[in-house]
Amino acid sequence: MAPAYVSTRGDAPRLGFVDAMLAGLARDGGLYVPETWPTLTRDEIADLAGRPYAEIAYRVIAPFVGDAIPADALKRMIDEAYGAFRHAAVTPLTQVGANRFVLELFHGPTLAFKDVAMQLLARLMDHALAERGLRATIVGATSGDTGGAAIEAFRGRSRLDVFILMPDGKVSEVQRRQMTTVPDDNVHAIAIDGSFDDAQAHVKAMFNHHAFRDRLALAGVNSINWARVLAQAVYYFAAATALGAPAREIDVVVPTGNFGDVFAGYVAKRMGLPIRRLVIATNVNDILARTLETGVYEVRGVAPTTSPSMDIQVSSNFERLLFDAVGRDPATVRAAMASLGQSGSFTLPAGALEVIRAEFDAGRADEDEVKATIRRVLETSGYLLDTHTAVAFAVAEKAETDPGVPQVVLSTAHPAKFPDAVEAASGVRPGLPAHLADLLERPERLTRLPNDVAAIEAFVAEHARVAKTAAA
Ligand SMILES: Cc1ncc(COP(=O)(O)O)c(C=O)c1O
Numbered sequence: 001m002a003p004a005y006v007s008t009r010g011d012a013p014r015l016g017f018v019d020a021m022l023a024g025l026a027r028d029g030g031l032y033v034p035e036t037w038p039t040l041t042r043d044e045i046a047d048l049a050g051r052p053y054a055e056i057a058y059r060v061i062a063p064f065v066g067d068a069i070p071a072d073a074l075k076r077m078i079d080e081a082y083g084a085f086r087h088a089a090v091t092p093l094t095q096v097g098a099n100r101f102v103l104e105l106f107h108g109p110t111l112a113f114k115d116v117a118m119q120l121l122a123r124l125m126d127h128a129l130a131e132r133g134l135r136a137t138i139v140g141a142t143s144g145d146t147g148g149a150a151i152e153a154f155r156g157r158s159r160l161d162v163f164i165l166m167p168d169g170k171v172s173e174v175q176r177r178q179m180t181t182v183p184d185d186n187v188h189a190i191a192i193d194g195s196f197d198d199a200q201a202h203v204k205a206m207f208n209h210h211a212f213r214d215r216l217a218l219a220g221v222n223s224i225n226w227a228r229v230l231a232q233a234v235y236y237f238a239a240a241t242a243l244g245a246p247a248r249e250i251d252v253v254v255p256t257g258n259f260g261d262v263f264a265g266y267v268a269k270r271m272g273l274p275i276r277r278l279v280i281a282t283n284v285n286d287i288l289a290r291t292l293e294t295g296v297y298e299v300r301g302v303a304p305t306t307s308p309s310m311d312i313q314v315s316s317n318f319e320r321l322l323f324d325a326v327g328r329d330p331a332t333v334r335a336a337m338a339s340l341g342q343s344g345s346f347t348l349p350a351g352a353l354e355v356i357r358a359e360f361d362a363g364r365a366d367e368d369e370v371k372a373t374i375r376r377v378l379e380t381s382g383y384l385l386d387t388h389t390a391v392a393f394a395v396a397e398k399a400e401t402d403p404g405v406p407q408v409v410l411s412t413a414h415p416a417k418f419p420d421a422v423e424a425a426s427g428v429r430p431g432l433p434a435h436l437a438d439l440l441e442r443p444e445r446l447t448r449l450p451n452d453v454a455a456i457e458a459f460v461a462e463h464a465r466v467a468k469t470a471a472a
């Protein structure tokens with residue numbers, strides 16, 4: 001029996017898997033989480049070792065879906081999603097150091113870990129809308145990678161229009177072009193004069209504007225969407241079982257911004273995967289590292305770095321962890337989020353910090369460390385890291401370790417997405433793979449809008465086909 005999904009703020013309808021996926025943000029402004037955690041037994045986990053990625057994905061995802069989607073349809077969508085990856089293992093592990101492994105999550109079409117979930121999410125949403133004879137309007141925020149992965153996965157889908165908000169001038173050229181060079185007319189790349197945090201706040205505001213949300217049939221593809229996080233939990237199982245789980249634990253070090261990826265590791269752990277430590281790695285935009293040090297979650301100004309996708313201050317999914325850390329008490333989460341909205345900070349309630357520290361560590365890497373790490377790892381191991389992975393690698397080197405526990409560093413992007421920063425650090429300019437070789441010559445299409453939710457809503461309403469269908 002699959003779980004129902006409940007909001008972290010306790011005041012939204014309890015939904016099944018498909019409705020929670022299509023809803024995106026809960027109607028009370030919270031995030032959907034499963035009411036209970038499905039688990040896999042030790043034997044079931046052991047049996048994942050050596051299986052194809054798509055099969056592992058089915059076994060991890062199916063308990064959360066139940067009979068909401070027929071098993072053969074779910075299997076077919078998973079097979080299709082991962083059939084398009086450029087590596088047979090989908091998310092291969094590479095050993096870089098005596099007991100350290102890099103989990104390469106960038107073999108999908110847009111060279112970032114977002115493809116792993118987005119390729120499946122697009123198929124699941126399309127399937128659900130087709131079953132119900134509906135259309136939807138996706139609004140998403142990106143600091144660089146979610147947008148490209150969403151646009152690639154949803155382009156040309158007749159039931160969906162995609163509007164992606166990016167911070168103008170703050171993503172890499174490759175990232176921007178992945179969003180602006182797609183000719184399909186259901187795709188709208190929008191640059192706002194603001195930060196990723198502003199973009200994410202606008203997306204949440206559109207969801208919280210219920211009349212607009214309902215008229216446009218809004219859907220979300222950020223990690224707001226539970227199905228995104230769920231699909232990311234799979235690669236933790238693939239990596240851990242390849243390294244000996246359940247007989248052997250692993251540590252994971254996760255480059256973190258919006259807290260979706262590391263929360264997916266937490267989900268895997270709740271399901272029974274033996275993960276010893278979940279290590280949150282941040283760049284100098286270190287709200288999460290500070291929170292684990294002080295117990296105060298406090299937003300400060302965002303500083304631009306060479307790992308722009310992690311230039312985030314308001315880490316959306318921390319709310320999901322907070323919900324668990326306070327014993328799933330929605331009133332406490334509501335109070336914390338109200339304080340965040342009013343004063344830009346909240347203090348973790350008594351006991352919550354200890355609960356979090358029992359499973360998570362955190363560290364930060366500054367720009368000099370990132371540069372030095374890229375150079376050193378190339379020199380010593382012949383392995384070229386991207387800047388986001390380098391943040392995690394630098395934190396991994398400083399983390400507390402156990403010699404009997406392999407340490408897995410998540411590699412979230414291909415270095416060719418950030419060629420200038422990687423070349424400046426290493427002297428090597430990484431090239432794009434063949435399918436993107438002419439990316440820099442393709443014509444671009446980008447709409448610039450003010451940093452104002454009313455202007456964004458007006459643009460979405462004017463261009464979304466669902467609004468025109470409703471008006472007709
Ligand atoms: C390349 C890259 N690494 C790491 C992250 C951080 O992941 P999360 O937001 O899930 O914490 C992002 C953005 O989300 C990213 O694009």
Ligand SMILES: N[C@@H](CCOP(=O)(O)O)C(=O)O
Pocket residue numbers: 141142143144145146147221222223224257258260309310316
């Ligand atoms: N780093 C992300 C920010 C959005 O994160 P998401 O996981 O919530 O979609 C990006 O690259 O856009």
